[in-house]
Amino acid sequence: MGYRQRHAIVDLGVGVGFRQPHYSHVLGEKPPMDWFEIISENFMVRGGRALANLESLRAHYRVVPHGVSLSIGGTEPLDRSYLSRLKSLVDRIDPPWASDHLCWTGTAHANLHDLLPLPLTRQAIDHVVARVVEVQDFLERPFALENVSSYLTFTSSTMPEWEFLCEIAEKADCGILLDCNNIFVSAFNHGFDANAYVDAIPADRVVQMHLAGHTDKGGYLLDTHSDHVREEVWELYRRATRRIGPTSTLIEWDDDIPSWEELALEASAAHRVRAEALAPAAAKRAPLEEARTG
């Protein structure tokens, strides 16, 4: 039985990130939206409006936490205090899964607050797998790792990124949060085939997908979450959806955040692309018409 089945991972539809400029509209008007993702760390606080807003959001929508500071690839011991606060948040929300990034974020000397890449080596796989197992045991619920956008290629890497991600997910028995924009950005930056990446991902491990805009900086693409999803990324999402099936999808828009209406339109576009991508499969499953009458 696959990971999604074993953990009864459901398709939540298309959601968006819960971001400050939209708090008042979302909590006041409760506009239609399948689900919301929150940045875990923004709600791992002692008190104040953030937690009150989270409670209001939860009263009307499904909410899934997505972290940026776990540092699953870091070489310092996992931060137990951080994990305890994360678990408190997760227990409060009771989401179908929690997620963070396949990266490291700092050392004992400094937290760099960035999603820093790991060398794609077997040794790094073993290091991360042990930590993912520890995190999953601690959180006591499904946990997914997201592929990050990266801007440098390590000389010590010995395998393609998809092999690295898939082996970690397999050995740690965790889920995958497949970020189509990150695949596209990294494929451009490192010169690999984005389609090959999507085609290599085991469908049953993908619990969620991310879509976002990026910025062309000339010599490289930067994952900025500051614009519409690019057509090439929509195409990658179509391909992933056809391969993986209906999967909870989230539009990330964190900089130059647009109006709610514009963001909701982007979510509608994801709904459309999803439906188009899934249509052939649905048609195959439709009853066939017998030539003669019954």
Place this chain on the structure above:
Amino acid sequence: MSDSVGLTDIQSFMDTAIQRTVSVGNDPTIRAETDQLVAPNPRLSPVEQLDIYREQFWLRHIGALKEDFVSVHHLLGDAGFEELCARYLAAHPPTSFTLRDVGDKFGDFVEQTEPYRSDALLQDCARLEWAFVEAFDAPDDAPLDAQTIATAPEEAWTGARVVLHRSLQRLRLVHPTHLYRAQVRDGEDPVRPARIPTNVVVYRGPEKLMYIAIEPLAFRLLELLADGTALAAACERVAEEAGLADPSLLEPRVGAWFQAWTAYGWVSRVDF
């Protein structure tokens, strides 16, 4: 070399390189190490690839400090503020998992470091702006139980201890900095205010962060209560420090202050 040592070396090197204020290519040793660690691609050299992360480090952390310290930024301008941030982050690299904490030592740094320490308004601004950050997500406290207060016998008040809401931040400032900051936040370009000692309280209201300047005696009483001094003893101390021959002269004013403070939500509990 074991994996964990290899990863540790890579991460330790990147940690140092990313926090440099100038390109990693400017240092021959770091450039050589970067060339060993990172493979070139048709568009970017190893140094250019690593510098992407270095640039993002500064953009992200200076951006976070700019958001929290609006009036410090206004006082120093872009270049001056960025220089202060670079010096601050070199002295106090961020260690918390959250960017929310990046400015937690900013006020102390400004107070202790030349040339900033000789600018009292800059110090006021740094301390005041951090108080807003602290008040924003301070722990929640249950509202004051009015019934307990109303039914407490008069003699119980002698030893009563007033517990203040944990979002309450008390600041003794050298200027009316709260007004200066408000103008900056409104997009104005205010002149530097005159030196007028000002006592400001920042706190979290039901919907928004609030602030108010209060009179010195009230502020002193608030300080004593926050330190755990019993109400009667605190009042006596304030009267004594103010040179009042008869402490009871303070009573009507304390009554009015207490009424206002409970209305503001500053009092979360009274322990009799």
